[in-house]
Amino acid sequence: MRQIARKQFNSLLINIKQYPLVCIYGPDGFGKRTAVHAFLHNRKETYTWIDMYKKDRKLLKELLMKECDKNDIIILNQYRNHVVDSQIIEICTQGEHSCRIIILATDIPSFFNAKLQKWILMIPIELYPEYPYAWLRVIMDSFNNLQDMFHGTQLLEKFLSALEQGKLHGDESLLRGEVELILAYSRYNNLHEMSRYFKRSKTLLRDQTSRINNAEIITTLGSPHNLFLYHQKPGDIQRLVNILRKDLHYYQEITNHSNGGLKEQAVAEQLLESGRFTESIHAAWEAYYIAEHYRQKWICVSSLFTIGRSAYHLRDQVMLQYVLQRLTDVKKKETLPPLLAEIDLAQAYLYILTDRCEAVAEWIREGREGDILQGAVLYSSIVYGMYLIKTRNYAKLHVVASLLESHAHERKQLFATIYALLFQCILLKEKDDQPALRRTINRLIYISQPDGIMTTILELGKDVFLACSEHWKWRKLYRLLEAHRDYNSYGLTERELELVDYVLKGYSRKEMAEASGLKVNTIGSYMKKLYRKLNIHNRTELKERFIK
CATH class of the missing domain: 3.40.50.300 (P-loop containing nucleotide triphosphate hydrolases)
Known part of the structure; x- marks a missing residue:
């Protein structure tokens, strides 16, 4: 050698x-x-x-x-x-x-940016036949990192032509196995086709490890949400999880466990979207440690993102702050632009949920795509739309929602469609266009219910859906929204919210008076008004409503 x-x-x-x-x-x-x-x-x-x-x-x-x-x-x-x-x-x-x-x-570099593309284009085509594996790697980078399908397809056609004519040095079966691997990567948003190509690649490579694969290639393309890349039609999530469970090992065996942890992460995201937050955290930690073992940093980021979202809904502030700090620590050590962008998106999403919009990365606040690779670029539009909602910039949100729905339909990314419809619901509520709002809500439920996608609705559309609860039917979603109803969605004053917190902490009426500086009789008057507002009769019912 x-x-x-x-x-x-x-x-x-x-x-x-x-x-x-x-x-x-x-x-x-x-x-x-x-x-x-x-x-x-x-x-x-x-x-x-x-x-x-x-x-x-x-x-x-x-x-x-x-x-x-x-x-x-x-x-x-x-x-x-x-x-x-x-x-x-x-x-x-x-x-x-x-x-x-x-x-x-x-x-081997796992990322080539646009600045390096011109260097690749400068390589004379006459040099490629002498180095078939270098040729294949350039094709791989053109399809994946550079997202230059035109140049990649040209090089691939020339490679296959040279292979047919016997101009390349090397085992033909092994070279064709590498080609199948490249074709698998290029089907980034079709998990079924990817699986088919990976199986063929494994057969042609005769169970050998690929010579062009990089175990650290960024397979998330910069999206902290993995199912976002693959989910194309309603009711498909379980099939995607089953494909990963059944077929991912074919891919990992020829790539030195690239994407280690993806199978477990897909399960964690499925549990998260269906509102099973505690189970989601357990699955995401399992994915995190597997990904960390195989140096799959982008899947580690996805796992932390899932844990952060689940912790937010469980009101576990300690866990949420730990996740944000862990993401910050990872960011300090990394240099890959798409990975840094993925961390920015994960942090921005969590910051927006917790009303810390000032901490969102500048490129997201300005609505730029950053260094996200083409297959995941719509996720930056989603986070930008969430930022616009929090800052009440509805004029720009209208544009983002329209473009997002159009591009989501074109690229067959169902999660992008769900977010676009949620943005539209918020805009229609602001306009008080009830007929259009009811139609959009029912359309949203139609595409979300088959997969049990509820958490996304909970994060953005909770108030809208609860206000129109008599016009839609999805009992499981309604129970989840009610369980996470904000205190102030009942129209409580700051003083009443303060008293609710005291009740949940188990304070007696006398202790509540001492803590608030009010008289005991005044506390009694406030509590009666509070019960009437909530249509309840005693402390026990109040605790049952708010304890979650």
Whole structure:
């Protein structure tokens, strides 16, 4: 293997003068440093080594600019990152010097952004047949990270043509197995088709591990809600969960357990949406620890997001704050743009639920898409719409709701449709258009009830649905909404809310008077008014209504 690698290195480095930036990826101990050193020594090139594990990445640009004036070639050794640093790209594109940069990296990048796309387009097509697996990786990145279906399809057609003509070196069955894996990834929103391609890939690869798969590729595309990506039609969630339970192992066996924890996370999200919050937390923690074991950070973020939403509905403030802090800690350590965007969306959703809109990330408040990949971009519109509701910006919300419903129909993402209809319900309530509101509510129930999707309605449409409860029939949803009815939805004053809290804490009338600074008789008068408002007769009934 070392001899093969050395030959490939040399054939690659021969072309170094044509490119200002060359990245060589491979595991530690594979001979990258030795091969590059020998090649450059034989060509009598002047170069310098920079061991990245000893350097502060924030000072990388300053360091490179200093070295560019002294050497023809700079080698960044032990470069550990999953995305090529923007500082390196900036220096290479300025064209102010003739210095070239070689990156010797341990890990294959799991994300290529638009800035790197032009570098991929610069690679001559004549080079690809010599390196079929590099060719396949470019196709994989075009389909997934760059979301450039046109360029990816062109490269794939040329690859298959070269494979048919016998121009590629390597086992044809293994190469076709890699192609099936790429096609599976490109069906990101159709879990049934993905499963079919993964099975075929496993058969063609003869149970070997894929050579182009990256175990740390961002399969969530930046959405903290996984079922959001796959759910296409009413009543389909259970089928999706069953597919993951039955077929996910085919995929994990050829990709070193990429997406570890997804199966458990799908179950957690199903439980969350059906209002089973305690069970959802248990399932999400299981998913979190499995994902953490296999370094699937994006699924860890999804699990924390699910735990946070469940904790909010259980009124567990300690757990909710713990989740928000955990997400902040993860964000400090990460550099991948889609993963950072996923964390921002998860935190923003929870901040909006808890009326902390000032803490929402700036790019979300401005309605930008950020670094979300194409398949999950509608989720940023959902969180932006929630922000507009809290800030009562109904003019912009109307535009967001219309666009969201249109794009959701086009992309077959049912959760996006549900959120769009909830936005419309809120707008119709503001207009006091009761006939249209009732029609929209019934349409929303029609597409939500088959899967038992209630929590999304609880988070955004609780007051709207309770105000129109006589016009729709879904007993389970009604019980959930009643159980989580806000105190002030009964029209209670601040003083009455204060007394409710005292009753729930078990205070006697005398203790309530001492805590509030009122007389005992005044407390008695307030309690009588409170009972009349709530149509109850005593403390026991009050506790039964509010204890949840």
